[in-house]
Amino acid sequence: MWPILELRWPTLPANTPKPIRAFFDHVRWWHLPLAYIFQKAFRVIETPPWYLRLAIAVALTIGCYLPHIKHFLRPTIPIFAWLFGFYACQFIDAEHRTSHIFVNVLPTMERILYGANLSELLARNPNAVKDVLAWIPYGVLHYSIPFAVSAIIFWFGPPMALPTFARAFGWMNIMGVITQFFFPTAPPWYEATYGSEPATYSIPGSPGGLARIDLLFGTKTYTATFGASPMVFGAFPSLHSGCATIQALFLCWLRPRFAPLFLLYVMWIWWSTMYLTHHYMIDLVGGSIYALVAFGWAMRYAPKIDRDFPTRWHYLGIDRLTWRNFLNSFEMSKGWLERQDEVVGRGVRKGGLLGLWLDVDVAHFLPTNTRGEDGELVGQVYIEPKPDANILPMYQFQHKGDESKGLMMDVDLGDQEVDDVDASLSYVLPSSSSSSSLSGASTSGPVTASSATSLSASASDRK
Incomplete structure (x- = not known):
């Protein structure tokens, strides 16, 4: 666990009852904003109904204490908080949001910093080949790569590597959504459709260039999905860029020799978001900055990588991997972490x-x-x-x-x-x-x- 998240509560008297002492032993201050996000989201969300939301909350709580399941679930709590918080944004009334939506800030800064609207330039002369090349990272890999990266980090990284990634990934996205909520900004497709007209929260989302993918495949998947987006005016920062960057950084930390390949994926994401008119260049840079901050924070307290140990099992001294060894590896990792003084x-x-x-x-x-x-x-x-x-x-x-x-x-x-x-x-x-x-x-x-x-x-x- 990261020390900056482990600041101590005031010292309790020696005669403090055990239940109270146990509470303060288990609760950290960073649990409080997560708890606030969860309770606010479950109160604001209208669909699904309350009893299903209650069932989800109970399932998450119980899962955090179930053997084996808790090892994977607890580190992902910030990710669940981000997902629930992001989904809940669509149910927040306009009077409880920032009154002004910034329509001209991003394109103006884009032209000042880069001399032109790069998204507009890249979106010119679209064709089916470029549409598919942009759709693959933006509409497919963005949602599947995090699972693959998690599996790679778990298998090839030292103990505690995956929880470190999960917490950094979750908190980066939480801070990104908070920024988008309090600093609503219009994406490039808005400028292409409405120009500089003032925006309101009643305007539906748009798939941008992904509408051509729907036409190509004869579906309405992206038109319906982006039309019901919980965060229509969430251009800055780009969490597509943030997610790609933090995944690439952790993979570079784990296997630095493949850094050019990971960087290529980030560049691919950057190009696709601008080509599909979903983000400006400044949004992408902002998302990567969020990722760099989260990664740098995590690396100060991440477990040490030993290049002589190619997999997690080598760190734990497991020569023959069985299902029992796999499950027991979580308990074994505690001893390794103690010996290394990594946690x-x-x-x-x-x-x-x-x-x-x-x-x-x-x-x-x-x-x-x-x-x-x-x-x-x-x-x-x-x-x-x-x-x-x-x-x-x-x-x-x-x-x-x-x-x-x-x-x-x-x-x-x-x-x-x-x-x-x-x-x-x-x-x-x-x-x-x-x-x-x-x-x-x-x-x-x-x-x-x-x-x-x-x-x-x-x-x-x-x-």
């Missing part, structure tokens, strides 16, 4: 929260915070900052000689109380390479030191 809970990692370097004087254990692929809590060492301490730690763990990890160490506490865990801490003095250690320190009280620049902590649990 951290609340606190700081890889440079610290907001990159701050803080003095540290207290080290103690928290019985929660670290999360596996399904979001299950495990536990970790937490290093408390103390501004007046004569210690300037780097918030780093040494890993494999020259790699560094955050100032956290994952510990599987099982059903134990925090006082049952023994700790061993070593401090490296700032003026020399010598070190002193404090071993067997019980977590019933804090362990302190007066001088250090780098601190490492390890713990063993008694199961």
Whole structure:
């Protein structure tokens, strides 16, 4: 889980009832906007009826706790929030939306930045061959590629790679839809049809160049689909571009040697959206910026890739893949994540929260915070900052000689109380390479030191 999403709630008193403590252990602040989106969407949506919406909500809730299913469902909650929120937009009355729809902003900026309306230029002289070439990425691959990319990341990436992708993908789309809702902008097909006339929310969506695909195949699929679009004026940012970009970035992270191929797919999407008059160039750049931000955020806390391990199963030491091993791999991944110190809970990692370097004087254990692929809590060492301490730690763990990890160490506490865990801490003095250690320190009280620049902590649990 990403530390910026794992900021701690205020410390609870020691006598806090277990149900309340369990609630705060499991709930993170980023759950709150997701919960708001879900409850707002289920209240606003008119179709399907309430009892079906309730059944969907119950199914999602139960699925998050079912064995095996929860491993896939929990990381996709931001994606479900995006889909439900996007679908609910069509049921929001105009008086609750932004009153002004920006018709001329995008084409004006397009001409200022690029010297011409690139979408208009590319859409000239259409023919059946170009129509099909544009339809394949825009109308087919855009909706199917995410599943293929997810399968590739799961199979060939290290544990936690797929949840990292799912959360980044979901949050990027959530932020994109929020931008589209509060900053409604007209797409190129509107300018081609209505010119600079003021737009209203009563204007139906248009398939743009995809109408020619309907004529080519003798269907009304895209005419009906885009005519009932929940977000007619959602040109900026282009989520077609955002989705393609973030998928390409994760695939480049996983298999960099195929980067030109992934980049080619992004360019293909870009061309098709402009040729079909659904987006301006500035929309595409905006969508890719959203993707870059989400990807950069995710990469700070993504699991480390080992090029010697071609698949997920090699990371987990599984030589022969069976159905049982496949299901057990989720539990096995927790141990791998703990050993690699790749998953951290609340606190700081890889440079610290907001990159701050803080003095540290207290080290103690928290019985929660670290999360596996399904979001299950495990536990970790937490290093408390103390501004007046004569210690300037780097918030780093040494890993494999020259790699560094955050100032956290994952510990599987099982059903134990925090006082049952023994700790061993070593401090490296700032003026020399010598070190002193404090071993067997019980977590019933804090362990302190007066001088250090780098601190490492390890713990063993008694199961």
